[in-house]
Amino acid sequence: xxxxxxxxxxxxxxxxxxxxxxxxxxxxxxxxxxxxxxxxxxxxxxxxxxxxxxxxxxxxxxxxxxxxxxxxxxxxxxxxxxxxxxxxxxxxxxxxxxxxxxxxxxxxxxxxxxxxxxxxxxxxxxxxxxxxxxxxxxxxxxxxxxxxxxxxxxxxxxxxxxxxxxxxxxxxxxxxxxxxxxxxxxxxxxxxxxxxxxxxxxxxxxxxxxxxxxxxxxxxxxxxxxxxxxxxxxxxxxxxxxxxxxxxxxxxxxxxxxxxxxxxxxxxxxxxxxxxxxxxxxxxxxxxxxxxxxxxxxxxxxxxxxxxxxxxxxxxxxxxxxxxxxxxxxxxxxxxxxxxxxxxxxxxxxxxxxxxxxxxxxxxxxxxxxxxxxxxxxxxxxxxxxxxxxxxxxxxxxxxxxxxxxxxxxxxxxxxxxxxxxxxxxxxxxxxxxxxxxxxxxxxxxxxxxxxxxxxxxxxxxxxxxxxxxxxxxxxxxxxxxxxxxxxxxxxxxxxxxxxxxxxxxxxxxxxxxxxxxxxxxxxxxxxxxxxxxxxxxxxxxxxxxxxxxxxxxxxxxxxxxxxxxxxxxxxxxxxxxxxxxxxxxxxxxxxxxxxxxxxxxxxxxxxxxxxxxxxxxxxxxxxxxxxxxxxxxxxx
Amino acid sequence: xxxxxxxxxxxxxxxxxxxxxxxxxxxxxxxxxxxxxxxxxxxxxxxxxxxxxxxxxxxxxxxxxxxxxxxxxxxxxxxxxxxxxxxxxxxxxxxxxxxxxxxxxxxxxxxxxxxxxxxxxxxxxxxxxxxxxxxxxxxxxxxxxxxxxxxxxxxxxxxxxxxxxxxxxxxxxxxxxxxxxxxxxxxxxxxxxxxxxxxxxxxxxxxxxxxxxxxxxxxxxxxxxxxxxxxxxxxxxxxxxxxxxxxxxxxxxxxxxxxxxxxxxxxxxxxxxxxxxxxxxxxxxxxxxxxxxxxxxxxxxxxxxxxxxxxxx
Ligand SMILES: Cc1ncc(C[n+]2csc(CCOP(=O)(O)OP(=O)(O)O)c2C)c(N)n1
Ligand SMILES: [Mg+2]
Numbered sequence: 001x002x003x004x005x006x007x008x009x010x011x012x013x014x015x016x017x018x019x020x021x022x023x024x025x026x027x028x029x030x031x032x033x034x035x036x037x038x039x040x041x042x043x044x045x046x047x048x049x050x051x052x053x054x055x056x057x058x059x060x061x062x063x064x065x066x067x068x069x070x071x072x073x074x075x076x077x078x079x080x081x082x083x084x085x086x087x088x089x090x091x092x093x094x095x096x097x098x099x100x101x102x103x104x105x106x107x108x109x110x111x112x113x114x115x116x117x118x119x120x121x122x123x124x125x126x127x128x129x130x131x132x133x134x135x136x137x138x139x140x141x142x143x144x145x146x147x148x149x150x151x152x153x154x155x156x157x158x159x160x161x162x163x164x165x166x167x168x169x170x171x172x173x174x175x176x177x178x179x180x181x182x183x184x185x186x187x188x189x190x191x192x193x194x195x196x197x198x199x200x201x202x203x204x205x206x207x208x209x210x211x212x213x214x215x216x217x218x219x220x221x222x223x224x225x226x227x228x229x230x231x232x233x234x235x236x237x238x239x240x241x242x243x244x245x246x247x248x249x250x251x252x253x254x255x256x257x258x259x260x261x262x263x264x265x266x267x268x269x270x271x272x273x274x275x276x277x278x279x280x281x282x283x284x285x286x287x288x289x290x291x292x293x294x295x296x297x298x299x300x301x302x303x304x305x306x307x308x309x310x311x312x313x314x315x316x317x318x319x320x321x322x323x324x325x326x327x328x329x330x331x332x333x334x335x336x337x338x339x340x341x342x343x344x345x346x347x348x349x350x351x352x353x354x355x356x357x358x359x360x361x362x363x364x365x366x367x368x369x370x371x372x373x374x375x376x377x378x379x380x381x382x383x384x385x386x387x388x389x390x391x392x393x394x395x396x397x398x399x400x401x402x403x404x405x406x407x408x409x410x411x412x413x414x415x416x417x418x419x420x421x422x423x424x425x426x427x428x429x430x431x432x433x434x435x436x437x438x439x440x441x442x443x444x445x446x447x448x449x450x451x452x453x454x455x456x457x458x459x460x461x462x463x464x465x466x467x468x469x470x471x472x473x474x475x476x477x478x479x480x481x482x483x484x485x486x487x488x489x490x491x492x493x494x495x496x497x498x499x500x501x502x503x504x505x506x507x508x509x510x511x512x513x514x515x516x517x518x519x520x521x522x523x524x525x526x527x528x529x530x531x532x533x534x535x536x537x538x539x540x541x542x543x544x545x546x547x548x549x550x551x552x553x554x555x556x557x558x559x560x561x562x563x564x565x566x567x568x569x570x571x572x573x574x575x576x577x578x579x580x581x582x583x584x585x586x587x588x589x590x591x592x593x594x595x596x597x598x599x600x601x602x603x604x605x606x607x608x609x610x611x612x613x614x615x616x617x618x619x620x621x622x623x624x625x626x627x628x629x630x631x632x633x634x635x636x637x
Numbered sequence: 638x639x640x641x642x643x644x645x646x647x648x649x650x651x652x653x654x655x656x657x658x659x660x661x662x663x664x665x666x667x668x669x670x671x672x673x674x675x676x677x678x679x680x681x682x683x684x685x686x687x688x689x690x691x692x693x694x695x696x697x698x699x700x701x702x703x704x705x706x707x708x709x710x711x712x713x714x715x716x717x718x719x720x721x722x723x724x725x726x727x728x729x730x731x732x733x734x735x736x737x738x739x740x741x742x743x744x745x746x747x748x749x750x751x752x753x754x755x756x757x758x759x760x761x762x763x764x765x766x767x768x769x770x771x772x773x774x775x776x777x778x779x780x781x782x783x784x785x786x787x788x789x790x791x792x793x794x795x796x797x798x799x800x801x802x803x804x805x806x807x808x809x810x811x812x813x814x815x816x817x818x819x820x821x822x823x824x825x826x827x828x829x830x831x832x833x834x835x836x837x838x839x840x841x842x843x844x845x846x847x848x849x850x851x852x853x854x855x856x857x858x859x860x861x862x863x864x865x866x867x868x869x870x871x872x873x874x875x876x877x878x879x880x881x882x883x884x885x886x887x888x889x890x891x892x893x894x895x896x897x898x899x900x901x902x903x904x905x906x907x908x909x910x911x912x913x914x915x916x917x918x919x920x921x922x923x924x925x926x927x928x929x930x931x932x933x934x935x936x937x938x939x940x941x942x943x944x945x946x947x948x949x950x
Contacts, residue, residue, distance in 0.1 A: 024943075194946050198948065249937075258717060295922065296913065296914050298911075311713050315717055316718075319919075321919070337707065434934070466679060466721070467699065473702035474703070
């Protein structure tokens, strides 16, 4: 069984991202599925960031520690991650940093410096790179020093380029050495470098030379892990994409024609990727049928989120398929307009990339704290659809479905996706994103011209602006849209809103709104939502191996809430454990609100790092042993 | 003339106070639309929240009543989705220059082909007379507990700084002149501002009809040519225009201050970026063929597909 884990750490702006992507590409070319994740800080240059890569024959479901190989491009990376390498693994580091003390690393977080001082103080030493490596060595890890300075000089000579222009290849040297130790032949690293830099051919050569020299150097020091055999997907083309990118792709495929946004992490990468592809080439069938070569999507950066959502609403009311995307602080600004969208019955999609709050919080980190906010956003009674995706491909398909739901039910749809999905990437096969079996069509009901007609199913005829004289207002209105405060007309509209929710509940099947995995007779039922899905599925396999049977209820839509299934699954279970990355246990709170069932145990993660599968295993076992109500897991640096 | 202004009236009860300046502006809008012969189905009046925003209900069109302050982005969304529509914003000074001031600036930067009519009564009418952003400091209107201690914003200068390509100021009771300004603004291709000074007989007991009538005059009475045809002419004329816009006191100029024909409207920028946008705008373009998407993701997003590439380096 292949299960390789590699961590590449270094300063932001130091090529960590491209090193990580090259690693993913090398493994894909070798025939494996990959999962990669970027952990970074709210900073442009200098702060510590890292890339985690996991490689398996089937798609990895979760990240986990410890890793097999740590590539530490600077002293801070050694001192941050030296305990995250398994016995038998390797740490590649710059031998020139051996004497660096933690106290002299300016960007390093103070609390970490304090923890390090305390740790090394207990051993009677000081926190330096070499002391950290000693600790790792005692645990069976092999440190491999790369004399970066000398190697750089040799690369400069070999390529006949100035040293300054070569210094940016440090990341590739570290990576190539690390991949060699992980059992990957240099050939694949070279191919990955070429693939990565194909748009910048000038920098291919120095990077390839740097990789070769680094590998030449390490191979004399150590033979590394056994050479990796070819994976099952060798020769097959895979795509590697982040959740941000997949959602953008789904918007294009799903027929979106207007997207607005105001920059905010971790949502803007989605809008920017869509903007890059806003004028796209049609496929052959569409070319022939429409007589056009290309089609456009208006993607617009607005002055703020108030504008972003109001503009999307305006576009939708005029007939466009419209969406906006944002994160917590921006979503707060959108609140008033969500209420407006509900009242005027605007079909819009709001993609809400959750990050760790409260307030600006830790803006580049993982969190699942906006569920209640999304559900209860908007003043007044504001029924809407709230759907949360569990993984990258769910995020892709849910985007396509949400665009259709918004139209079919003339309602805002809030699509919750978390930061972990935004900036982690997976390998994908072609068929997985090929729209099959899910027709893409306009879903606006057009059976009349009374825009706010009171109907049996709560859905009124759709009349776009510009097609007839009318009025649309956020004030309460009569069927023709004109403002009214009449009590009878008011009741009719309120009841229509209720009936619309019932229709939504009836028409989106329960199987779509909740998914249940695992053995029917399991003693333990896990309840969760969002990106914890795959780590939970992975943990369930491990628990099974240890004789603990589990079942997993993944809630996907919170409005309308899948009461029947959740209620049935939980009431029959012996032990129910919620798994969430927020303080309150927001989904558990909603389970109680909608079903009356109280989830008694919680595994929570709050530190802004994605949850690992082994943390879930640990949490479940701990709860079963001790009966504790809440276990907070704390992995990741 | 193909249509009568009566065709632009609706049967909704007009709920403004007797003598309100809004009546004059509404009248001018009805007449301007009739003279331009605009099909009400192609007209979108986007109203703000306030007494003035009620205009949405009193003009026959395919209309939208926005949130307080958000008429501009809402209207921009409509226009981007369907660039064939005529979009006119009717909002208060509080709405457009207070809570919505950010959008007032942004729309000018884009030069979207939209007309913004500011109902400038210097007070928050609907919330019972608080100071609006255009109320000069030191003035104490009826509902204020003391003289205003915040300075007024100059809507014309703000529009100039923001890139509006048509800037005019009218007076609510001079319906004939106002009608002409509104016609010119709607006909102009780009973002147009018509700032309409208006008495609020209920709450603004300082800036009354008499107060205005004693001060206002028209730019045409002097020599004034607002048209700018080249960037060079723009640089030359802007200081004069700005100086005129600053004039406020015993004499208050009315008329078209600027008509800038040098800047491309936003719709044309989009057409340039994505040829075909005007023919197949977002509101009506196909999204699929027989339920199948228009594009193949594996092809459009090919750069994400990991492939061995042959390269010599
Ligand atoms: C977000 C929000 N804040 C406050 C209000 C209350 N409000 C309604 S109208 C108005 C002011 C209107 O003044 P103006 O825009 O000048 O219009 P006028 O009534 O003078 O025509 C305010 C503050 C609101 N509707 N929404
Ligand atoms: Mg006002």
